[in-house]
Amino acid sequence: MHDWWNEPCHMLDESVRAQALARQDQLTKPRGALGQLEALAVSLAAMQGSERPQVERLHVSVFAGDHGVVEEGVSAYPQSVTGQMLRNFVGGGAALSVLSKRLGAPLEVIDLGTVEPLQLDGVSHLRLGLGTANLAREAAMSDEQMRLALAAGRDSAQRAAQGSAQLFIGGEMGIGNTTSASALAAVLLPRSPLTLVGPGTGLDLAGVRHKVQVIQDAVRLHAEHCVTPLKALRRLGGFEIAALAGAYLRCAQLGIAVLVDGFICSAAALCAVRLNPACRPWLIFAHRSAEPGHLAVLEALGAVPLLDLGLRLGEGSGAALAVPLLQQACALHNEMATFVEAEISDRTA
Numbered sequence: 001m002h003d004w005w006n007e008p009c010h011m012l013d014e015s016v017r018a019q020a021l022a023r024q025d026q027l028t029k030p031r032g033a034l035g036q037l038e039a040l041a042v043s044l045a046a047m048q049g050s051e052r053p054q055v056e057r058l059h060v061s062v063f064a065g066d067h068g069v070v071e072e073g074v075s076a077y078p079q080s081v082t083g084q085m086l087r088n089f090v091g092g093g094a095a096l097s098v099l100s101k102r103l104g105a106p107l108e109v110i111d112l113g114t115v116e117p118l119q120l121d122g123v124s125h126l127r128l129g130l131g132t133a134n135l136a137r138e139a140a141m142s143d144e145q146m147r148l149a150l151a152a153g154r155d156s157a158q159r160a161a162q163g164s165a166q167l168f169i170g171g172e173m174g175i176g177n178t179t180s181a182s183a184l185a186a187v188l189l190p191r192s193p194l195t196l197v198g199p200g201t202g203l204d205l206a207g208v209r210h211k212v213q214v215i216q217d218a219v220r221l222h223a224e225h226c227v228t229p230l231k232a233l234r235r236l237g238g239f240e241i242a243a244l245a246g247a248y249l250r251c252a253q254l255g256i257a258v259l260v261d262g263f264i265c266s267a268a269a270l271c272a273v274r275l276n277p278a279c280r281p282w283l284i285f286a287h288r289s290a291e292p293g294h295l296a297v298l299e300a301l302g303a304v305p306l307l308d309l310g311l312r313l314g315e316g317s318g319a320a321l322a323v324p325l326l327q328q329a330c331a332l333h334n335e336m337a338t339f340v341e342a343e344i345s346d347r348t349a
């Protein structure tokens with residue numbers, strides 16, 4: 001079967017990057033005084049091939065999928081919440097719904113396989129099963145399910161391109177997915193689950209200890225078979241995690257900047273980068289989640305997150321929150337006066 005994710009990624013425009021860098025140094029501020037915002041505007045310029053980058057047209061897709069591993073008692077919430085939240089996403093009540101409405105961005109909701117499917121207007125159904133299999137006992141997905149999930153993400157990136165999106169945000173909903181993301185990180189980094197696993201939706205200490213045990217056992221069961229990132233994704237991932245990886249990879253191939261959310265999305269980004277390392281420059285990391293494993297994943301990706309607000313929600317909420325920062329970084333880059341324009345001396349004393 002054709003492994004589309006291996007195709008080359010779009011090239012960043014290095015001459016535009018150099019022009020944007022030169023412009024930053026001419027703006028009426030001490031050099032480097034806008035810190036990460038300068039690098040952000042310069043990166044966006046290189047990605048968009050435009051010396052005046054913009055982040056006005058957003059594409060936001062949230063992928064939902066249930067996780068068989070929930071039967072091991074690894075989440076503070078029941079599996080049925082995943083499907084129920086879909087109504088909340090389309091009804092406007094979910095955190096991501098509120099944030100994307102504020103940003104003026106339509107929210108695409110895609111059900112990849114929840115245990116209690118609801119027929120809802122505004123939800124696309126690409127159901128791959130009643131959730132994944134229990135990764136504590138067997139591979140989470142069949143090869144076909146994983147490929148279909150990757151393709152579902154690829155197709156959302158393609159819709160983003162059709163809408164001329166300047167930024168892609170992927171979100172996720174899947175009770176139990178911090179377990180899947182932690183197991184993936186443990187195998188891909190590799191690192192002991194003990195240092196990665198956290199409370200997710202709010203497990204107490206005993207709950208976290210049990211979750212660590214479940215993940216350690218799962219890693220022991222699957223590790224020797226996870227000889228490629230694709231095999232790790234199939235055995236330990238989730239439908240929504242595979243879709244996010246597929247979306248990130250296709251965005252990089254199509255030349256669309258991606259704003260990555262929290263721990264779950266970063267685990268998907270880790271899979272994407274391991275599948276095709278050339279996608280890495282297209283990924284901007286919005287925030288550092290309170291989930292302990294997130295820092296290790298960010299470090300492995302050489303990522304410096306924009307925000308650190310103690311968020312532990314997922315959905316894409318942290319990415320949506322960081323959009324105004326990207327917009328302001330672009331406005332400063334595009335609209336500030338140069339020393340020459342403002343007739344201010346740019347020489348140091």
Ligand SMILES: Cc1cc2ncn([C@H]3O[C@H](COP(=O)(O)O)[C@@H](O)[C@H]3O)c2cc1C
Nearest residue numbers: 075077173174175176177178200201314315
């Ligand atoms: C009402 C509600 C809304 C959410 N929105 C995102 N999540 C987040 O929590 C889940 C992962 O945590 P765990 O692995 O502990 O189950 C995912 O669905 C994630 O998106 C939510 C969780 C709940 C309960």
Ligand SMILES: O=C(O)c1cccnc1
Nearest residue numbers: 262263264289312313314
């Ligand atoms: O950072 C995340 O993505 C996250 C953290 C806790 C629960 N759900 C998601």
